[in-house]
Amino acid sequence: MADLALTVVPVAAGIADVAAQAVAAAGGGDTAPVGPGRFLYVNNADASSKTVTIATPGTVSGLAIADVAVVVAAGKHAIIPLTNIFRGATGRAAITYSAVTAVTVKPFELGT
Structure with a gap:
C-alpha cells in the first residue's frame, strides 16, 4: 500500500x-491520513465504474462495523470523508479499489 500525502486546502485564501x-491509485491499495475536515478525492477517468472501499476497523458491542464502499461512475469523481472511524492501527485509513485503470486519488484537508 502506498502512503498518500495530505494536501491542505486553505479555505480563506482561495x-x-x-x-x-x-x-495514480495503487493496485495494492493506498493509505491516507484521517481526521476532522479530511477527505479523499477520487477521479475515475475510465469507461467503467470503480468501487473504492475504505476499511472500517472498529467494532460496536463486539460487532464489526461494515467497510464503506463508494461506486464512482465512469468519467466522474467523488469526495469521500476520511473521518476517524477509518483510523487503522497505523493511524491511517486503508483504501482499496476494484480496479485502478485511469483512477487518480488525493487526500486533502480543509484548512483555515
Missing part, C-alpha cells in the same frame, strides 16, 4: 487544484 495534485 481554491487549491486538488485534481491536479492527484496521483
